[in-house]
Amino acid sequence: MAVDFIEYKQAQLRSNCPECYSSDGLTLVFSYKNEKNKLFERSTEEVKTRMYCTTCDTIIPPSRWTDDIERVFEYNKKLAAPPEPYFKFKPLSLILLLGVITVGIGAAFLIIKTQ
Numbered sequence: 364m365a366v367d368f369i370e371y372k373q374a375q376l377r378s379n380c381p382e383c384y385s386s387d388g389l390t391l392v393f394s395y396k397n398e399k400n401k402l403f404e405r406s407t408e409e410v411k412t413r414m415y416c417t418t419c420d421t422i423i424p425p426s427r428w429t430d431d432i433e434r435v436f437e438y439n440k441k442l443a444a445p446p447e448p449y450f451k452f453k454p455l456s457l458i459l460l461l462g463v464i465t466v467g468i469g470a471a472f473l474i475i476k477t478q
Contacts, residue, residue: 364398364399364400365398365399365400366396366397366398366399367396367397367398367399368394368395368396368397368411369394369395369397369406370392370393370394371393371394371395371443371445371446372392372393372439372442372443373390373391373392373393374390374391374439374442374443375387375389375390376389376390376391376414376432376435376439377389378429378431378432378435379429379431380416380418380419380421380423381423381427381428381429381432382416382419382421382423382427383416383418383419383421385416385418385419387418388416388417388418388419389414389415389416389417389423389432390414390415390416390417391412391413391414391435391436391439392412392413392414392415393410393411393412393439393440393443393445394410394411394412394413395407395408395409395410395411395445395446396409396410396411401453401455401456402452402453402455402456402459403450403451403452403453403456404450404451404453405448405449405450405451406446406448406449407448408445408448410445412436412440414428414432414436
């Protein structure tokens with residue numbers, strides 16, 4: 364099963380980067396989990412956040428966040444409501460389901476006919 368994280372919200376922050384102290388390079392990204400296989404595709408409520416600085420090309424872990432960054436993160440977290448979870452069947456699963464139903468109906472007719 365392939366698992367992807369699909370970005371649904373990106374915010375540019377004006378807080379100082381804890382690494383290079385640039386005030387215009389922080390970007391906060393919210394992503395939701397999407398699982399795919401040959402039979403179905405679904406999204407979950409699991410949200411992953413990532414903050415990075417475009418000036419120094421550094422990922423900023425939560426342990427390095429300042430109080431200002433923490434407040435801005437909480438604000439953006441309230442704004443970035445994840446999309447509704449979904450579940451979609453792919454055509455292969457529908458074909459398999461139709462085959463199982465056909466075999467079941469055929470078996471039922473054979474049982475009825477032999478009685």
